[in-house]
Each structure stands twice: as structure tokens, then as C-alpha cells.
Amino acid sequence: MMLRLIFLPATLAVVMLLGATAADAADWDIDQLMQMLAQVHSSHAAFNEIKTVALLDKPQVSSGELIYRAPDYFEKRTLRPRAETLILNGDTVLIARGQKHYLLTLADYPEIAAFTASLRGTLAGNRQMLRRSYALSLTGSQAHWQLQLLPTDSRIKDKIMRIFIRGADNELRSIEIIQTDGDRSITTIASPAP
Amino acid sequence: MNLRRRYYALTLWLAFLLACIAVIGRTHFTTDLSAFLPRAPTAQQRLLVNQIRDGFASRLILIGLEGGNADGRAALSKKMAKQLRADPQFAGVNNGEAAYAGNDRTFLLNHRYLLSAQISPSHFSVTGLHNALSDSIDLLSSAAGLWLKPLFTRDPTGEMLQIAEQIRPGHAPAILNGVWSSADGKRALLLAQTRAEGSDTDAQQRAMAAIRQAYRSASGDRPQYRLLMTGPGVFSVTARDAIKTQVTRLSLIGSSLIALILLLVYRSPAALLLGLLPVASGALAGIAAVSLGFGEVHGITLGFGTALIGEAVDYSIYLFIQSGGDTGRERWIDRFWPVVRLGVLTSVAGFASLLFSSFPGLAQLGLYAITGLVVAAAVTRFVLPLLLPDGFRIRDVAPMGLKLANGVRRARHWRWGVVLIAGMACVTLYMHRTDLWSRDLSALSPVSPRELALDAELRKDTGAPDVRYLIVVPAGSEEAALVSAERAAAPLQTLIAQGKLAGYDSAARYLPSAATQRARQASLPDAATLAQRLPLAIGDLPVHAQRFAPFMADIAAARRGPLVHRADLDHTSLAMAVDALLLHRGAQWSALLPLTANASGSISRHDILAALQRAQLPQAEFVDLKSESDHLYADYLNQAIKLSTAGLLLIIVLLLFSLHSIPRVLRVIAPLAAAVVTVAAGLSLIGQPLLIMHLIGLLLVVAIGSNYALFFDRGTGHGNMAPQTLASLFFANLTTVAGFGLLAFSSVPILQALGVTVAPGVVFALIYSAILSNKKASPS
Numbered sequence: 001m002m003l004r005l006i007f008l009p010a011t012l013a014v015v016m017l018l019g020a021t022a023a024d025a026a027d028w029d030i031d032q033l034m035q036m037l038a039q040v041h042s043s044h045a046a047f048n049e050i051k052t053v054a055l056l057d058k059p060q061v062s063s064g065e066l067i068y069r070a071p072d073y074f075e076k077r078t079l080r081p082r083a084e085t086l087i088l089n090g091d092t093v094l095i096a097r098g099q100k101h102y103l104l105t106l107a108d109y110p111e112i113a114a115f116t117a118s119l120r121g122t123l124a125g126n127r128q129m130l131r132r133s134y135a136l137s138l139t140g141s142q143a144h145w146q147l148q149l150l151p152t153d154s155r156i157k158d159k160i161m162r163i164f165i166r167g168a169d170n171e172l173r174s175i176e177i178i179q180t181d182g183d184r185s186i187t188t189i190a191s192p193a194p
Numbered sequence: 195m196n197l198r199r200r201y202y203a204l205t206l207w208l209a210f211l212l213a214c215i216a217v218i219g220r221t222h223f224t225t226d227l228s229a230f231l232p233r234a235p236t237a238q239q240r241l242l243v244n245q246i247r248d249g250f251a252s253r254l255i256l257i258g259l260e261g262g263n264a265d266g267r268a269a270l271s272k273k274m275a276k277q278l279r280a281d282p283q284f285a286g287v288n289n290g291e292a293a294y295a296g297n298d299r300t301f302l303l304n305h306r307y308l309l310s311a312q313i314s315p316s317h318f319s320v321t322g323l324h325n326a327l328s329d330s331i332d333l334l335s336s337a338a339g340l341w342l343k344p345l346f347t348r349d350p351t352g353e354m355l356q357i358a359e360q361i362r363p364g365h366a367p368a369i370l371n372g373v374w375s376s377a378d379g380k381r382a383l384l385l386a387q388t389r390a391e392g393s394d395t396d397a398q399q400r401a402m403a404a405i406r407q408a409y410r411s412a413s414g415d416r417p418q419y420r421l422l423m424t425g426p427g428v429f430s431v432t433a434r435d436a437i438k439t440q441v442t443r444l445s446l447i448g449s450s451l452i453a454l455i456l457l458l459v460y461r462s463p464a465a466l467l468l469g470l471l472p473v474a475s476g477a478l479a480g481i482a483a484v485s486l487g488f489g490e491v492h493g494i495t496l497g498f499g500t501a502l503i504g505e506a507v508d509y510s511i512y513l514f515i516q517s518g519g520d521t522g523r524e525r526w527i528d529r530f531w532p533v534v535r536l537g538v539l540t541s542v543a544g545f546a547s548l549l550f551s552s553f554p555g556l557a558q559l560g561l562y563a564i565t566g567l568v569v570a571a572a573v574t575r576f577v578l579p580l581l582l583p584d585g586f587r588i589r590d591v592a593p594m595g596l597k598l599a600n601g602v603r604r605a606r607h608w609r610w611g612v613v614l615i616a617g618m619a620c621v622t623l624y625m626h627r628t629d630l631w632s633r634d635l636s637a638l639s640p641v642s643p644r645e646l647a648l649d650a651e652l653r654k655d656t657g658a659p660d661v662r663y664l665i666v667v668p669a670g671s672e673e674a675a676l677v678s679a680e681r682a683a684a685p686l687q688t689l690i691a692q693g694k695l696a697g698y699d700s701a702a703r704y705l706p707s708a709a710t711q712r713a714r715q716a717s718l719p720d721a722a723t724l725a726q727r728l729p730l731a732i733g734d735l736p737v738h739a740q741r742f743a744p745f746m747a748d749i750a751a752a753r754r755g756p757l758v759h760r761a762d763l764d765h766t767s768l769a770m771a772v773d774a775l776l777l778h779r780g781a782q783w784s785a786l787l788p789l790t791a792n793a794s795g796s797i798s799r800h801d802i803l804a805a806l807q808r809a810q811l812p813q814a815e816f817v818d819l820k821s822e823s824d825h826l827y828a829d830y831l832n833q834a835i836k837l838s839t840a841g842l843l844l845i846i847v848l849l850l851f852s853l854h855s856i857p858r859v860l861r862v863i864a865p866l867a868a869a870v871v872t873v874a875a876g877l878s879l880i881g882q883p884l885l886i887m888h889l890i891g892l893l894l895v896v897a898i899g900s901n902y903a904l905f906f907d908r909g910t911g912h913g914n915m916a917p918q919t920l921a922s923l924f925f926a927n928l929t930t931v932a933g934f935g936l937l938a939f940s941s942v943p944i945l946q947a948l949g950v951t952v953a954p955g956v957v958f959a960l961i962y963s964a965i966l967s968n969k970k971a972s973p974s
Binding site: 051053055056057058060062078081082084086095097100102110111112115159160179181183 | 331332333334335336338339340341343346347359369736737738741
């Protein structure tokens, strides 16, 4: 298996060093990150999302909470401005908005499967799942890492330019999705609830 | 006997045979399975049978591809689908390929303002537009936004999402490498819809050949793949092949076996040929009678006919063996013909009950058997003696008869054994009384359990669940059927909201009635109105009205566009959905609304009838197919039990009338009754639930076995039974067992059930008759 490690650009290295602990950058690689992430069995945190869509005159702001249970349950519960629940559970996606429910089987929607794999793979520390659709590169230290996902899967390449997932140790701090048409969203995750 | 009479008799016989042959020459032979489904007396049952015969479902062939790897299977599936789509025999071939998905999407997008159920004047009011737009903006920034964005400026009111929800298939098959696949990913799936009806077996056979051909040319006959096919049409073709090959084989083996037995007994080829004349005459007459009476002859009737040879040949056996020499023939007619005649009459009485069966197939068997036996007996009595050359003699079987007589003498000590066995059999039957009868209509189907299992598997894979609950609305035209289906929607939706129903399907979802489409078209605002309302509707929403130029253009086009007709759905997967839910036979249309039960698994008839009343659809019917088919089977099982009882009573009355003595009648009946309960108990002990055909078989045991019992009875009445007579009974029994025993090895359940009942049954009937016979009856 080929490891593709991109070493830190100097500018980021400075930022990273600010929070660097004993962890040595040279020892820090994707496998370690994945192992660390795989140890998280459940988490629950608040999020805040800003979405910039060219069609709309101003950015859309939403907030709510995220729930994760290993190995493959993820729930994004948007509370404001309008309630919406997105649940990735095994091979299904459920989107509930008001009275309407959409239940999709990922096998039927390979492009959605590939897209959600970015999150599912990261949360579960499943490197294989990520590599199926993305080229991965890790920068930063264990305390401030940034995982970049570049789509390699033709079914999402035309929609998604790149995804950045940032975190500290085994906690996710933000997810940034940049679309090919310039639209983007950044989801900031607060520290987990105690 | 004078020459003149002899001449007349022979001429008459030959003329009769020629007439039979002439009729048979024009006979249509069929293997249509519905001949062995009951004639349906109620509208609901007719629907069931019509559905089986002609419904859309009958035109589907489910195809599975196994072996190789997923890539290879997907490529094979695509190549086959391409070839089959070009074949005019098929109305549609679906394998989940995006080719269809693209067509579907284009069709839905182009006609969304006619198809979407949320189109109404208020949907395009300022408030309506505002709500729809703010919804769409929310969606755009939601998780699904990534995929909705391209449509936003064309469809800001979200009609495509509405339609997607409207037509969402319950369980679509999984997609693997771009084509349908089973859930475990080991089998690629295709669904082919033939233009010909499922009951057109020839056309189905051609379609199957085309599929095989497409498979061969696409796979290059590489051995790692395997082609599977199933569906109602496939079943008819396999069943027809099975019936054809088996009937041919059974007739060949059966005739050879019987001929061999006769040759061993007679040791004379001439005697063999002469002995087969009554049988051949009977068989010809039987086929001709069925042809005249029913307009066609079923393959199963022919199969049954070969078994009957085994009984019809008995008459000539009796004549040849029981009459020794020329004078013996005259004596035979005096002494034994009355016994044989009574035997024929009891058999006819038994078979006569079949004539009244609701099964056209069973009625055919009855007519065939009655004609065949009567003609065979008559030819034995009136023609055969005239044909026997002077000095005709067969091997003397008296020594053998004496040995048999010894056996009978010893066997008589076992009479309490018979009582014990019969008693135990009765106890067994009593203990199995609840599960004695099979309640399953499918048990009669000539389709093997293996094929049924494959069918169930592919059906599950393709996500075509077996429909149990249906609403059927008859109508005079396509439009009327669609209007009725639409009218049922609102009260059904209420039931869904109340949790009494999980869902329903309706052709109107895919193809709204013209009336509805016109109403939707009329609710679209004109360009000026829309241009004026749009900025008001947007209000403070974060979007500019200018962005919606594509939306305004589409609305303007939809206002002028033509309505959607069934033909517009061709080449989309919606066509199959509509055809499945909209049946028509001639001018008679029916809308089918399959219902899905909630978690409880059942649907209250009362709820649905109330909903239909609210919808003002008095002509609509609620059908529970499972309970319908259960009723159907129960009804005709009851009928068969009644008919058999009537046949039995008729036999007893006949015996009373001929024998003039109740003890004698009892002596004839007792061994037969014991044989019947022994066989029935034996079948239930080996775990075989009794089918209607087992019941018919038991009736045959009585009808055939009565011949043996009558000979023993005659022996009692007239002092001694000649050793030859005993031997003739033994050989007659042997040929009957050979004829029916072969059926037991048939894979056609109807024939197999007859075989496993009659063959052991007649053996028991003979043994019990011997054991229970009076001391005086046996030869010394």
C-alpha cells in the first residue's frame, strides 16, 4: 500500500508548533490519527455551520448538535433556523424535515455514499473507507491536525473540490467543504459536552 | 354366433374407431395450468384467475445472472439488456441501468407541473410561492443541498422532490456496478416484460429462447456464468415441457411394462395384441369424448389415461384367463360378465363424481375414464370374443392360481390383523385430523419447490413483494379508471395518517387522469401574474427574482404543453409501474391499488370498505388475495369431499341393488374401506398432507378395488373360486399397479398424488379382499 504523506508547509508548521506538545511531527502520521480516532466510542457536541451559496445573497447560518456512536452511527441534528435531522446509520441515510422523511440506502446512491464516506471514515478511523474515494494528506501536530481529502472518485469529483477536517487529538473541531463552483460550508464543532 | 351378427359387430366397432380417430385428428391438446385451477364463481375469484392468466405480472420474466465477478456480471447484464431492448417481443427490459434513470429524470422534469400532486392555484399564490421558496432555500443549505442546487433556479417550488416522494418505489433493488443486483451482491438482475400474455405459452417459450440467445451471445458461452429465469410465463413453459415429456415417457414405459406382464402371463404375442384391443379402443374413445365434450384435451388427462390402461386391460385378462377354450368363452359371458359389468358400473359411479368437479381438468379425467372403461369393457364383451381364432388358448395359469389359493387360505388367519391395521389407521387419521388436508393451492401447481424457491428469491431481490391486499376498481375506460384511483387516494391517505395502513400504490401517481392534469395546468399562473407575484413572494428571502428566469420559462411552457398520455411513458421505468396497476381486457379496465399493511401485518376490511364508501366508489372491491386463494382451495376441497362421498354412496346403492344383500355388500365394502384408511393413514404418517388428488385417488381405489371384492364375493356365492380366477385377479392387480405406480414417480404433483394413492391402495384392496373373503370363496 502506498503512503502519501505531504509534509507540513512552513507557515502551518509555525501555527502547529504553538500548540505542539511532546508529540514529534515526524512520528505523527495518518495511521496514528486513524488509530486514535478509532478509540472514540461515542461523542456528543454542539455545532455551528456557515454555508456560502452563490445563488443566495447572504451566507446561511445554522446550529445544532452532533452525535456519534461507534462504529457507524452519526446524527446531525440541526435546531436553528429550522429543525432538520440527518442520520447516517450503517448503510442508510435518513433525512427528516418536519413531516417529511427521506430514507436512502447508500448502495443506491454511490455519489452520496462517497460523499458521506469522508465523515464516516474519519469518525471511525477507517482509512480504507476514506482512501476508496479520496487522496488523504495530513498536516499539523497531534494537538492541531488537519486532514485534507481530495476526491479521486469521479462521481463526486465534479461537485467537491476538497474537504478539510481539523481536530485536536481525537476530537474533531471543524469540517470545511469546498465545492467546485466555489460554494463552501464550514462547520465548527464545540468542545464535547462533559 | 352367426356370421351376420359377427359382421355387424365388427363393422360397427371399426366405424366407431375411425370416428374416434377423426375427432382426435382435429383435437387441440393443451397444457394450460389453469385447467387445474377451479372455475371461479365470484368476481373476486375471477379477478384472481384473470390475474394469473393475463395480468401484467404474468408478462414479467425475472432474470438472474450468477457466477464470475461483479464487473463481469454487470457487463453481461448491460449487453443482454441492450440486445433484448431491440427485440420487439419485449415491451421493456429493466436492469437498473442509468439509461432508464436518465429517461425517467428527463420525463419527470419535463412534465413535473402535470405530475406533481402539490400543484394547485394556492401553491402559486404569493403566500404559496413564499412558503415553497423558503423551503427550497432551506433545503439548499441543508445536507441535501449539494444535489438540489442544479435544479434550484428551474424548480424553486420543489416539484421534483415532491414527485420523487410520490413515485418512490417501495423496495428498489440494490445497484452494483451500475446495474441491479441482489442484496448480497452475488447475482445481477434483469426484469423483462413480454408483449405477449403470460398464458400464451408459445410466445413465452420464444421469449425465453430470445433471452437464452442474448445470454449466449453476450457471455460468449463462458462457463463461469449461470443464467436463471423465473416468472409465470417461465412456469407455464417448464410445466408444459414437464407434462409433455412425462406423458410421453409414462405412456411408453407404462405400455411396455403392461405388455411385458401380459406377455409373461399369456406366453403368446397374438394374445397380447388381442388383449390390448379393448384398451386401445377405450383410450381412443376417451380422448375423442373429452375432445367433443370440452373442445380440447389436457396433457394431464393423457398422462392419467396411460395409468388407466392398467385397469382397462383387466377386462381382457379376465376373459382370457377365466375362460378356458372356445366353449369357455360362452360360459365366461354367462358366469363372469355380470361380475365384470358390476365392476365397470362401480368404477363408472366413482368416476362420475369427477364430472361435476369445478376443475375443468378433473371433469376431463372423469369423462375420459368413464368412456374409456365402458368402451374397453364393451369391446371385451362384444368384439373380442369374435376376434379370437378357433383354438385360441393361453398358458394355463391354474397351477399358479392354486399356489395363490394356498396363500389366501393361510392369509385368512390374518383377518384380525386387518381389523387391527384398519383400527390403527383410523386412530392415526383421527390424530392427524387437523393437518390431514393440505390447505395450500400451490400444492397443485406442477412447478417444483426448487423453482418456487428460486422465484421467491429473485422476487425478493428485485423488491417485487408479493401483493396480498388490493383494491380493484372496475371502470369503462382508462380515464375513468384513473379518476377512480385518484378518488380513492384521499380516504386512503387518511387511513395512513391514522396508522391503519402503511401505504398504497396507484397508477394515478405515475399517470394522473386527464382531468387532474388539466386542473393542474389551469392552476399555473400566466407570465405577467407570475412576474408580479414572484418579487412579493421572495420578500426578505436571500435571493433575487432575476435568478428564476428558467422557472418562469418552464411554467410558461407547461401552461401550453400537451397532457401526458400512457404512450409518453414508454422507455421509462414508469411504464411498467402503470401497466402493473392498470389492467384492461377489451373494453373493461380495472385500476389496482395494492395496499401495504402496517406493522400488524393485516388490514381491516371494515376500514377499507368505509374508505371506499367515503370515496364514493361502490363498484370497488377489496381483495385479500391470500384469503381468496385459501377460500378457493377450501371451497373446492369441500366440493371434492362431497362429490367423493356422493360417488361412494352411489357405489353402495349400486351394490345393494345388484347383490340384494346387506351382508354381501358389507363384505365387498369392508376390504375397500380398510384399504382406503390404510393408504390415507400411511400418507399422513410420511407427512404428506392430502391434496384433492389424493382424495380422487382414494375414490379410484374403491372403484377399482370393488372389482376384486366382487370376484371374491361371487366365489362365496357360487361355492368355489376357480384357481384361474384368482390368478386373473392377481395379474389384473399387477397391471393396475404398474400403470398407476409409474405416476408416483412423476414430478407433476397432480399425477404423482394419484400414483402414490392408487398403486398401494389397489394392492391393499386385493390383499384385504382375499384375507377377509369367506372360506367358501377359495379354490381348493
